[in-house]
Structures are given as structure tokens and as C-alpha cells.
Amino acid sequence: MKIPCCKYLLIPALLLLTVSCAEEDCTNLDDPLLTIEFKTRSTTAAGQQRERDTSLVVRHVYGVGMSPQDSLVRPGTYRNLILPVNQRTDTTSFRILYYPAGDTSRTVRTGTISLRYRRQSFFVSDVCGFNVRFNDLDTIRVVMPPNQSLVIFKNTVDEANTPNIRIYF
Amino acid sequence: MKPIRPISGFIFSLPVLLLLTCVCGMAQTAPADTLPQRGIRLGFDLSRIANYYITGRKVQGLEFSADLAHPKLLYVAEAGVASISKNQPGYQFATNGYYGRLGIERNMLKGGKDVMFFGARYAFGVFNFQSDRFVAPDRYWGDFESSIGQQNFTAHWLEGVSGLKGNVWQNFYLGFTVRFKYRVSLSGDQGLGSITIPGFGDAARRSAFGFNYYVFYQIPFRK
Numbered sequence: 001m002k003i004p005c006c007k008y009l010l011i012p013a014l015l016l017l018t019v020s021c022a023e024e025d026c027t028n029l030d031d032p033l034l035t036i037e038f039k040t041r042s043t044t045a046a047g048q049q050r051e052r053d054t055s056l057v058v059r060h061v062y063g064v065g066m067s068p069q070d071s072l073v074r075p076g077t078y079r080n081l082i083l084p085v086n087q088r089t090d091t092t093s094f095r096i097l098y099y100p101a102g103d104t105s106r107t108v109r110t111g112t113i114s115l116r117y118r119r120q121s122f123f124v125s126d127v128c129g130f131n132v133r134f135n136d137l138d139t140i141r142v143v144m145p146p147n148q149s150l151v152i153f154k155n156t157v158d159e160a161n162t163p164n165i166r167i168y169f
Numbered sequence: 170m171k172p173i174r175p176i177s178g179f180i181f182s183l184p185v186l187l188l189l190t191c192v193c194g195m196a197q198t199a200p201a202d203t204l205p206q207r208g209i210r211l212g213f214d215l216s217r218i219a220n221y222y223i224t225g226r227k228v229q230g231l232e233f234s235a236d237l238a239h240p241k242l243l244y245v246a247e248a249g250v251a252s253i254s255k256n257q258p259g260y261q262f263a264t265n266g267y268y269g270r271l272g273i274e275r276n277m278l279k280g281g282k283d284v285m286f287f288g289a290r291y292a293f294g295v296f297n298f299q300s301d302r303f304v305a306p307d308r309y310w311g312d313f314e315s316s317i318g319q320q321n322f323t324a325h326w327l328e329g330v331s332g333l334k335g336n337v338w339q340n341f342y343l344g345f346t347v348r349f350k351y352r353v354s355l356s357g358d359q360g361l362g363s364i365t366i367p368g369f370g371d372a373a374r375r376s377a378f379g380f381n382y383y384v385f386y387q388i389p390f391r392k
Contacts, residue, residue: 063309063310066309066310072309084307084309084310086307086310087305087307087310087313088307088310088311088313092310120360121303121305121315121317122360122361122362123262123298123300123361123362123363123364124362124363125363126253126255126365129257129259129260129303129304129305130260130300130303130304130305131305132305132313133360
């Protein structure tokens with residue numbers, strides 16, 4: 001009677017130890033990145049405000065203080081931009097060279113967004129080490145052409161990578 | 170892509186399945202519905218040692234268990250210590266702490282020395298975490314190097330447990346416990362992420378599964 005019991009006690013232990021050997025994989029782990037969405041506002045015939053996604057033709061984006069020649073994105077049409085926040089300082093500024101999609105004049109405009117935040121280091125895992133997320137995101141300076149506005153939509157830049165800022169055109 | 174995790178459903182269901190199979194193979198030798206009082210049973214968790222040597226995760230830990238049969242219920246106390254440290258080129262950290270559990274088990278078998286149980290635990294853990302150096306990589310702005318001073322934490326959680334304690338020879342037993350753990354509270358910096366709570370697991374999660382494999386010695390009870 002005892003022998004079957006002992007046998008069954010050993011089997012799950014061995015299997016569980018084997019299963020627990022699975023290692024984590026950090027190669028595609030999400031880094032906290034700032035996400036900027038582009039929107040338009042319009043008023044319907046009934047007088048209701050409506051928001052729609054819009055696109056920008058982005059020629060160049062760089063972090064102020066870094067080489068203006070090195071763009072963070074390839075030239076192209078974007079509905080949103082995903083940008084790295086500087087984890088070495090409490091502020092980051094981006095300069096964006098763009099024109100609205102559909103703008104036949106293709107006149108390149110420049111916008112500058114300066115952000116401040118509170119940095120928080122966090123432990124990802126034994127295998128992946130540490131990373132930094134950014135809390136209490138706020139704007140300290142926004143330079144954009146008239147008729148454009150910016151709203152902080154989510155003030156934490158974390159691994160979820162959901163939209164943080166909306167720019168309305 | 171999220172980190173690869175062990176298949177928790179498999180972990181949970183397999184021992185339960187085997188446990189039920191095992192119970193079916195056991196003869197119920199006595200009709201008594203109360204537990205015989207055989208004295209205190211002391212246990213040592215072998216899975217902590219196996220975890221250190223077999224898996225890649227170098228968690229140094231010890232865990233002990235004691236239970237005492239009382240009519241219809243087993244009263245259980247468990248205690249452990251754990252130390253996790255890692256020194257990689259990009260980071261270093263250390264976690265040290267201890268934990269304890271108190272609970273009861275209900276033996277589903279009638280008579281005999283073997284125990285198949287379901288039960289519950291209240292558990293707590295006291296631990297600290299610190300990193301003398303870490304580098305958060307950033308290809309654009311440049312890597313960020315920093316450190317985290319010692320942070321102290323206290324955690325409380327509840328467990329539902331199930332398992333077996335099979336008498337293998339005289340007063341020696343082998344047994345396993347499967348645990349479902351639900352964290353009730355965690356004091357300290359909540360934003361530190363996936364640090365390990367000794368006895369519980371990942372602090373970023375509210376629930377976890379656990380598994381222990383014990384060898385027990387029952388101190389003979391004499392009236």
C-alpha cells in the first residue's frame with residue numbers, strides 16, 4: 001500500500017522541477033516609451049464634438065541636446081510616435097519636423113515639446129535586470145504652430161505603452 | 170513578448186490528479202473519524218535544495234514544517250529563510266528575508282498513518298531588497314547607471330493548500346504540498362516591480378502557486 005503512494009509522491013516532484021526550469025526571455029521585453037497620438041476635432045451637424053485619428057508626415061524627430069542629424073523615426077506617415085524618454089535627467093525635449101498628411105504645400109513645420117517627470121527605477125526580473133518608468137508626466141514648454149493643442153492623456157510612461165499625449169490639429 | 174512562465178495550470182492540476190489517484194489506491198484501514206495522536210511531525214523541505222541546484226535560479230533557502238494531530242484537524246506551523254543574490258555585468262541585487270505560516274489541515278483519510286489533506290494558511294514575510302549597482306540600457310540617450318538602497322518590506326498572504334504525507338518507513342514520511350497563495354498586503358515601496366517575496370514569489374502579482382516536497386520525521390508520542 002505504501003509503495004504506490006511513494007511512487008506517486010515522487011512523480012509530481014520530478015515533473016514540477018523540470019517545468020520550473022523554464023527561463024525568462026528578455027529579448028522583446030517592453031521598455032517604457034512615450035506615445036504621442038495625433039487627433040483632429042470636429043463638430044457634427046448636431047453640434048457634438050468628435051475626435052478622429054489623423055496622420056502626420058514626419059520628416060525628422062530628435063531629442064533636444066542630441067545630434068539633430070539622428071532621427072528617432074524614419075521619414076513617413078504616422079498616426080502616433082513612440083519615443084524614448086531620457087532616463088538620465090528629469091526633463092526631455094523633442095523637436096518634430098512635420099507637415100499634416102494631405103497638406104499639398106508640404107511646408108515643413110517644427111514643434112518642440114519639453115516634458116518633466118519623476119523617474120522610478122524598478123526591478124524587471126532576475127534575468128532581465130532593471131528599468132526606469134516615468135511618473136507625473138507634465139509639459140514645461142510646448143512650441144507648436146497656431147490651432148494646435150496638446151493634452152497629457154496619461155501621465156505615467158510605463159511598460160504598458162498606452163498613449164500618453166494627444167496632439168490636436 | 171512577455172516572459173515565459175511555467176504552466177501554472179499544469180502545476181496545479183497534476184499533483185491534484187495524482188493525489189486523487191494515490192488516495193484511490195489506499196486502503197482505509199480503520200473506521201475512526203479522528204486522527205490518532207502520534208506526536209509532533211517535523212518536516213524539512215527538499216524542494217528548496219532542488220530549486221537551488223536544478224533550476225537556474227540561485228535561491229538559497231531553507232524551510233521547516235511542524236504539525237500536530239488533534240482530533241479531526243492537523244495544526245501546522247511552517248517557517249523559512251531565503252536569500253537571493255545575483256551579480257551580472259549590468260546589475261547586481263540581493264534579497265534576504267524570512268517567512269512563517271500558521272494553519273490547519275483536514276485529513277480526508279480515515280485511519281492509517283497516511284494523510285491526504287486540504288487546508289488553509291495565514292502567512293507573512295519580512296524581507297529586504299537592495300541593488301548596489303544597475304544599468305538601465307538606452308541606445309539613444311545613453312545608459313542610466315544607478316543604485317537602490319536597502320528597502321524593507323512586510324507582506325501578508327493567505328493560502329489554500331492540498332497535499333499528501335505518506336508514511337514510508339517507521340516514523341518517516343514523504344509528502345508534498347500544493348499551494349494557491351493570495352497576497353493581502355505589502356508594505357514598502359510598491360513600485361519596485363518583480364522583486365521576490367520569500368515564501369510567496371513575485372511581488373508584482375497578487376496570486377501565485379507554490380509547491381513543496383517534504384521529508385518528515387514524527388517524534389513518537391508516549392502517554
